[in-house]
Every structure is written in structure tokens, then in C-alpha cells.
Amino acid sequence: MAGLLQVVLLLVALAVVYRPLGDHMARVYSDEKHWRVEAFLYRIVRVEPKTGQHWKTYASAVLGFSAVSVIFLFLLQRLQSLLPLDLGRGPVPTGIAFNTAISFVTNTNWQSYVPEAVMGHTVQMAGLTVQNFLSAAVGMAVAMGLVRGFARSGADRIGNFWVDLVRGTVRILVPLAFVSAIVLVGLGVVMSLKSGVDVVNPDGSQSTIALAPAASQEAIKQLGTNGGGVFNANSAHPFENPGAWSNLVEIFLILLIPVCLTRTFGTLVGNRRQGYVLLSVMGVLWSAMLAVIWWAEAHQHGTAALLAGGGLEGKEQRFGIAGSALFANSTTGTSTGAVNAMHDSFSGLGGGGALLNMLFGEMTPGGVGSGLYSILIMAMIAMFLAGLMVGRTPEYLGKKLGKREVTCAAIAMLAMPTVVLLGAGAALLLPGTAAALNNPGAHGLSEVLYAYASAGNNNGSAFAGITVTSDWFQTSLGLCMLFGRFVPILAVLCLAGSLAEQRKVPQTAGTLPTTGPLFATMLGGTVVLVAALTFVPALALGPIAEALA
Amino acid sequence: MKRLLTQTAAGLRALLVLTVLTGIVYPLAVWTVSRAPGLRDNAEGSIVTVDGFPVGSELIGVDPVAADPANDPWFHTRPSAGSADPLGPGDPSNSGGSNKGASNDDLNGRVRRRVELVSLRENVDPAQVPVDAVTASGSGLDPHISPAYAEIQVPRVARASGLTEDRVRRLVAEHTDGRALGFLGEPTVTVLSLNLAVQAAR
Numbered sequence: 124m125a126g127l128l129q130v131v132l133l134l135v136a137l138a139v140v141y142r143p144l145g146d147h148m149a150r151v152y153s154d155e156k157h158w159r160v161e162a163f164l165y166r167i168v169r170v171e172p173k174t175g176q177h178w179k180t181y182a183s184a185v186l187g188f189s190a191v192s193v194i195f196l197f198l199l200q201r202l203q204s205l206l207p208l209d210l211g212r213g214p215v216p217t218g219i220a221f222n223t224a225i226s227f228v229t230n231t232n233w234q235s236y237v238p239e240a241v242m243g244h245t246v247q248m249a250g251l252t253v254q255n256f257l258s259a260a261v262g263m264a265v266a267m268g269l270v271r272g273f274a275r276s277g278a279d280r281i282g283n284f285w286v287d288l289v290r291g292t293v294r295i296l297v298p299l300a301f302v303s304a305i306v307l308v309g310l311g312v313v314m315s316l317k318s319g320v321d322v323v324n325p326d327g328s329q330s331t332i333a334l335a336p337a338a339s340q341e342a343i344k345q346l347g348t349n350g351g352g353v354f355n356a357n358s359a360h361p362f363e364n365p366g367a368w369s370n371l372v373e374i375f376l377i378l379l380i381p382v383c384l385t386r387t388f389g390t391l392v393g394n395r396r397q398g399y400v401l402l403s404v405m406g407v408l409w410s411a412m413l414a415v416i417w418w419a420e421a422h423q424h425g426t427a428a429l430l431a432g433g434g435l436e437g438k439e440q441r442f443g444i445a446g447s448a449l450f451a452n453s454t455t456g457t458s459t460g461a462v463n464a465m466h467d468s469f470s471g472l473g474g475g476g477a478l479l480n481m482l483f484g485e486m487t488p489g490g491v492g493s494g495l496y497s498i499l500i501m502a503m504i505a506m507f508l509a510g511l512m513v514g515r516t517p518e519y520l521g522k523k524l525g526k527r528e529v530t531c532a533a534i535a536m537l538a539m540p541t542v543v544l545l546g547a548g549a550a551l552l553l554p555g556t557a558a559a560l561n562n563p564g565a566h567g568l569s570e571v572l573y574a575y576a577s578a579g580n581n582n583g584s585a586f587a588g589i590t591v592t593s594d595w596f597q598t599s600l601g602l603c604m605l606f607g608r609f610v611p612i613l614a615v616l617c618l619a620g621s622l623a624e625q626r627k628v629p630q631t632a633g634t635l636p637t638t639g640p641l642f643a644t645m646l647g648g649t650v651v652l653v654a655a656l657t658f659v660p661a662l663a664l665g666p667i668a669e670a671l672a
Numbered sequence: 673m674k675r676l677l678t679q680t681a682a683g684l685r686a687l688l689v690l691t692v693l694t695g696i697v698y699p700l701a702v703w704t705v706s707r708a709p710g711l712r713d714n715a716e717g718s719i720v721t722v723d724g725f726p727v728g729s730e731l732i733g734v735d736p737v738a739a740d741p742a743n744d745p746w747f748h749t750r751p752s753a754g755s756a757d758p759l760g761p762g763d764p765s766n767s768g769g770s771n772k773g774a775s776n777d778d779l780n781g782r783v784r785r786r787v788e789l790v791s792l793r794e795n796v797d798p799a800q801v802p803v804d805a806v807t808a809s810g811s812g813l814d815p816h817i818s819p820a821y822a823e824i825q826v827p828r829v830a831r832a833s834g835l836t837e838d839r840v841r842r843l844v845a846e847h848t849d850g851r852a853l854g855f856l857g858e859p860t861v862t863v864l865s866l867n868l869a870v871q872a873a874r
Contacts, residue, residue, distance in 0.1 A: 128855035168685045180675055187680030191687055239766055249695035256694040257687070284679075285686060292690060297698060304702045305711075311731060314706040314715040319765060322719070322726040325867050326736035326746065332729055332764040334717050338706065339699040356767035359810030361731035362717065367857025425774020430783045433803035437769040440750065440804050440816040443858035464810045465769035474773075566773040588771030669775060 126417070126445025129371065133449070136375055137382055144379065145386025145398075151294045152267045152287060153391065161289050168285060175280030178620025181268055182613055184284035185261060189228055189609070192254060196224040199250040200242075209243035210318040218597040225601045227251055229608035230258035230490060232344070232351030232460055232583035233600060235591045239333045239354055244316060251351060252340045256300070259347030259380075260291035262492030265612050266384065269496050270391050272622030273520045281619045295380070296347060303376055304342035310372065311365030314338040337363055345376035348490040350460030350583040358450070358463040359439055370446050370463060377453045377461070381405075381488035384495045392520055396638040401498050404647045405488040409456050412476050412487065417448035419472035419670075428470070437465030448473070455480035458490030460583025467561065467570065467586035474586065475666025478573050481580045482658045483650055484539055490581065496535075496615045498646075502637070503532045505649040509635060518634060521627035531618035538610035539579045540657045542603045546575040547661065553595060561588025565672065569665035578603035720864060728864045733815040735761035736867060744793070745832035745870065747825050749863045750817060751786060753808035758785045762812040769810045783807065794824045816860035819848055833874050843869045 157165070157172055165172045176184065199206070200215035200223060215223070219236045226233040232255075236242070242251070264287035271281045308314050315334040322330055337353040341363050344350055354360040364370055382402065389398025421444050423434030438447045447464035454461050455477040466477050480487060486498040503519050507529050510517030517524040524532075550556050550571050560567040570586040577584055578600040585591075591600060636642065706715035713719070718730040728734060735752065737760075738744035752762030753770035772779035786806035791798040802820040822844045830837040847866040850859050 125851055125855035129857075132853075132856075164686075164689055167689050168682055170682050170686075180679065183676040184679040184683065187676055188683035188686060191680060191684045195684075195687055195691075237766065237768075248699040249691055252699060253687075253691045253695035256698075257690060285682065288686065289690075292694065297694065301698065301702065305705055308702070308706045308711050308715050311714045311718055313717050314703055315717065316703065317716070320717055320719060320726060320729075322728050324734055324736060325727055325864070325871060326738070328734075328737065328761070330728075330734055330764050332717060332719075332732055333766070336699055336703060338715070339702040342702075343694075354767050354811075356769065356811035356813070359769070360767050361729075361733075361811060361813060361815055365718075365731050367852045371856060423774050427772075427776065427779040427783045428774040430780060430787060431803045431806045432801075433807075434774065435803045435809075436774065436779065436783075436807040437771065437810045438807075439809050439811060439814050440818060441814075441857050441860050446857055462810070465771050467771035468769060468773060468779075470774060561771050562773045562776050564775065566775060586771065587768075669773070672775060 129445060130413070130449060133371060133375060137378060140379065141383055141386055144383040146390060148295060148383060148387040149390040151290050152387070158293065161293060164289050165285065170285040172283060172286045174283065176283050177279055178268070178281050178616045181281055181284045182616040185265065185612060185616070186609065188288070189261065192228045192257065193224045196227060196250050196254060197221060200224065200246055203243055203246055206243065206245040208245045208316065212241060212243045215241055215246070218592065218594060222597040222601045225604050226583065227254035227351060228258055229581050229604045230262055230347070230349060230458060230493070231578060231581040231604045231608070232349045233578055233585065233604065234351055234583070235597060237355045238352060244336055247340060247353060248336055252343060255340060255343040255347050255349040255351070256292055256296050257288070259296060259349065259491045260288050262490055263291045263384070264288050264492065265615055266492035266495040269499060269615050269619045270388055272619035273392050273522060275623045276625070276627045278623045281616070281623050296343065300343040300346055303346060303372070304338045306372060307341055307369060308338045310369040312338040312341055312369060313362040334362070341373070342376065344461060345373045345459065346379060348377060348381065348457045348459040350454065352461065358461045359465065364463055366441055367446065370442055370450065373461070374450055374453050377457050377459050378488065380491045381457050381494040384492065388495055394638070397520065400638050400643050401502070404643050404650070405486065405498065407647060408483065408487040408650065409452065412456060412480055413449065413452040416452050416473045416476040417445065419470045419476060420444045420448050423470040425470060434470060437468030439464065451477050452480065454584060455582060456487040458485040458493060458581045460577065462584050465587060466584060467588045471566070471666045471669030471672070474569060475662060475670060477584070478569065478576055478666060479654065479662070481576045481582050482543070482654045484536070484654070485580045485582065486650065493581070497611070500532050500535045500615070501650050502646055503528065504536060504653070505645045506635070506637070507532070508649065509645060515633060518628060519637060521630070522622045522625050523628060527621050528618055531614045531621070535611040535614035535618070536653065539607050542606045543575045543579040544661065546579065546599050546603045547572045550575070550595070550599065555593060555595065559590040559593065559596070565665055565668035569669065572661055572665050574600060575603055579607035581608050720868070722868065727868070730862065730864060731815050732764045732813050733762070733863055734764055734813070735759065737761060743832045745829060747822060747829055747863050747866050747870070750804050750814045751806065751808045752812040754812045758782055759789055764813055767811045767813055769812060770808050794828055796824050800824060815862055815864065817863055819859050819861055822848070822861040822866070829870060833870055835870070835873055839873065840870065843873065
């Protein structure tokens, strides 16, 4: 009961900010004027903010920017010993640096290292925090490119990436993150430039308590659906998430932008109900998965849980089952990947629910920007399927979905399952994999599947018992993250270009309305069906087998 | 190709200026505000001091080890997965959980052992040992225990510290927090401050 009220309070808070933030973001991405600080930034970067870009230029900008970001972040970690506040932690090993650079630039924030031991404060702030902002801003920019594709008619430009990037950072992410970070410090999250503090415990023993500039990164880590912890235990660490209030605030921040972007979308395409229908599909799937995970965790039936009297292994007392299930569902339904409890210790069904959330393709409600473009892709697939059934050329939002559009949508949709299944399959064939697992049997297979699902969907959470420091895992997971992020982005931008060029077709009696319950059901059904058809065999060997055991 | 090179060059410049904004100005601005009275203690780890000396953090649970196990005056925290001893203290310079699933034999063995140890230590029936006493937390540094786990420790702590059970029970109540607003999170007992209060009352 108490847990349900917690969910109600969360939903009320989201409902209150839905309109103002959604409308604010719509203004940000359609405003004709540039702020003075932005104009100053454009001058330094030497870009002309007034000219729109062809989709190929926009895509080159995304790729070029991401490439230099990976290289910069890699070098920053390798050169850590030359930086101030490195805390003597030395150069980050090559494998970790490579994997981490890709991980943070792709908005995945998968972590193959122990932050307290490996990353100094400068790398955390000037490297990792930066990509927490910028990868989120890139996701939103790409989503806005696609939205403009729908909104524009007979145009060869889909916006200016540099303007979208700068505005998303300056007008949305930085102000929200700054306020949230201060609130989090007020709730007990640490924000210290020290490496730690030495204490003499009451029993006379001595300990060093690790400290870090956590609040500034915690805020953007949730808000930008990033998820990389400043401490190894991530948001289960009391310094990142000290209590019930901070827990609720962090879940709110995770859902905030992906949810409100549906309003932004509706506003920009001139029909808010188009946004509400997407939100309703996201909301129904999110709620259903919450019920599954919550129930499963409250009724764990594994031997250890029965011996202990409940499923609290890997969970914190202050959050309990309800607060942990709510967080787990939100962090995997978005591409966040922060955790306030160890998913590896969840039950078969509960951990399987978190895994399935990712395998939906991260759209319930998905990552910042990426959730919106992913669900729009599925909407087009749904309309294409509906068109096949009635024998009409499918349309969505007044645009015909011809060969090029459907091809782009299919590539965007198939990239993730391809890398997840190929990666996990290859890993399972390798002799070294069994030794890297922390759990035997079906649960061990889930660890491998979860790792590749997390990387391919740019989530970043883990069944963290698996040891991923071998060259194979560092490299293959790194490549999964890259392909899982940029193949869909390229397809989406190509799609945006082709949609923008089209003139809008007028609505006729034969047009399938995309604002009602019929369309919502079709869209939800398509999301579930595609995931089920692709992943049920794999899920049957892992979480389903474990849940039935 | 030329397009890609031009955009990449702009990308490098953009990355550098945005690094200054989001990687230097932003975190240092948050840090500066966190120096304000009322925020500073939180920002530096909610450190608890006794006579001016730091004895731990309100938010970090490090299990106290009794000098004489037969006469153990401490309230104990939840187990920490990082510790070799099934009930032993965690290390606050690191953090993490066991990451073992509920069908894992290692975990089964650990939980069984913990139930035994706790029921022996507190002289209660194994069925009375609450779940948080025998499961490792996610962080390994959980500062809290459930009121139920505190309750079964009361008689032992009272005996070892020479206080009446009622007195100890009142101290437990003073260091118990209910759910925020009556429904957020779970009821918790903060172990460090409770132990300090018991020591002060002796």
C-alpha cells in the first residue's frame, strides 16, 4: 500500500511538470532567437547557426562530434596521472579506457571498472560528467531532427545539429541538472573534492570512507538517462542515494525528459494528441512491467530467499522491495542503467522483467531523445504492418511510408537485436565465458544476455556479477554499444531527411487515425510482438528457465 | 568526406567549449553552492564526530566488531558481501553487492550460515531472524537495519552495556525513522548513531 502511494506521488509529480517542460522544450528547439551566450559559443565553434543542415550534414556532425568525444575521453583517462585531482590513481588501463570512452559517449554508461579505485575527480568531472550532458543532448537533437522531418513539408533541411546540441545543453540540461544537484546535496548526496575521510569507528577500528564530487554527476546521470555511478554500488551507495526522498527524486529525474518529450513532439507536429497516444503506450507498458518486477521481488522463491525470509539480497533497507522495483523498472525502461539494487540478485522473473524492458528497444519511455525516436520508428512499423493488412500505402502524420522510409525504419529497428543476439551468442561459444560468470546455470546465461542487451540498448545496467575485464568482453561490448547507438541514429536521420522532402498528403476517409485507442493498441502490440518474436528463445534459456525452476 | 571533416573539426571545437561549461563550470558551481551552511556537512559525507574526532558517517554502515564476542555491546549492521566473514564489516573505501542469484548455492550456504550465527548470537529462534539480518545490501555499506533486527538485538546489548532493556528500547525508538510522509521507503534504524547513543548512556 505504502509502495503504491509512492508510485502515485511520482506520477502526480510527472503530471504537474508534463505541460510546462514539454512546451519549454518545444520552444527551445523551434526558437528563432539565439541567446547571447549561445551566439558566443557558435562564434568560437565557428558554425553558422542560422543555416539549416541537410540530413547528411547533420549526420556527419553527429558522427564527427561523437568520434572526437570518444578519442578525447580515451586520452583523458590514459593521461590521468598528468591531471589535477587524480588522487594518485594513475593512467586508466587501455581496455577500460576504450570501453568507458565508448560507453559514456553512446549514453550507455556501462562500467567495467570500480570508480573509487580507478577514476580521479578530474576524469569524473571534465570527462565523464561532460558526456553525461552531451550524449543526452545528442539523443534529443536526433529526435528533433526526426520530428522536423514530420513537421516540415518539401524541405531539404532538418535543422542545425550545433544549435540543437548547444540549446539542449544550455537551455534544458544544465539548468535542470544544477537545480537537481543542489536538491540532492540537501538530501544528503556528497559533493566533495576530497578523496575520502579517515575515521576511527566506535569499536576502535579505522576506516577510510571514499568521497567524490557525486551530486553534480548524480543529477545529470539520471536526468540524461546515463546511469554511470560515481561509486561502484551506483545509486545503491548511500552517498549517491541516501534515503527515500532522494530515491523518489532520482526516479523522477530518470523519467522526466523522456516523458515530457512526448508533449514536445505533439506540439511540434501540430497535434498534441499524437504525443499523448505515444505516452499512453509507454505508460501502459511501464506500469505492466512494474507490476511484474514488483510482484516477482515480493514473492522470490529461490532457496536463498526462502532461507532468508524474503528477497532483500542486493537491496537496501531504506528502499525495500517497492522502492527497488520502482527504480529498477524505471532505469531499464529508460536507457539509464543506474541501479539502487543489484539486479543480478533479483529473482528470475524480476531480473527477466528488467531485461525485457531493455529488449523492448528502450521506449517505455526510453532514453532522452532515443526513446522518442525509437517509439516513432515502431509507430511507422505498426502503420506499415497495418498497411499490408488493408493493402494501402501506409501513412503516418501525413507522410507516405514508401520503400526508403520503411527500409530506414527496419534498419533502425533491427540493429539492436542483431548486435545483442550475435554478441551474446558468440560470447556463449567462447571457452572463457563460463569462468567469467558469477552464477551457475540459467542465471549465468542471463548474465551474458543481460550484458549484451544492456550494451546494445545503451542502457548500462548489469547483472554485475559477470567479470567483463577480458579483452573479448571489453571489445565486443564496446562495439555493441557503438552499433546499437549509431546505426539507428543514422537510419533515423536518413528517414528524417526523406520525410522532410515529402509534401504532406491530405487526410482522407481511408486514413487510419493515429490518435485513438486502436492505434495505441497496434503500437503497443507491435512493440511487444517484435521483442517476443526476437527474444523468446533466448529468454526461455535464461530468466524464464530460472523463474520456472 | 569533406563534409565529414569540416563537421568533425567543428565537433572538436564544440567539445572543448562544452567541456569547459559542463565539466568545469557546472560541477564547480554545484560544489561552491554546496559550501553553504546546511549543505556543507551533507556534501562532505554527513560525518559524525565525538569530541571533535570523526567516528563515521551517518550514511555509511560499518559493522562494529566486539572485542569480546561473549560480551558484545554493539548493534550490528546488515552483512556486507565484500567481507570474508559472513557477518563481517564492509570496507567504506569500496562498495558493492554479492551479485548472486537466489538459486546460487554459494548464496544459499552464506544465508544459512548467517541465520545460524545471528540466532546464536541473539539467542533467538532461527525463524525470528529478520530478512535484512541475513542478506547483504546492494552497497555493502547499508547504514540501516529494520526495527525487527534492532529488537532482537536489544536484550544482548542491554546485558553487555549494563542498561535496562527498556532504556535500550527507548534509544532504539529515538533512532528509528518511519516511512517519510508515512509511505516513502521503509522504516529504518540508523546503526551508528544508535551505537553512539548506547555508549553515551553507559
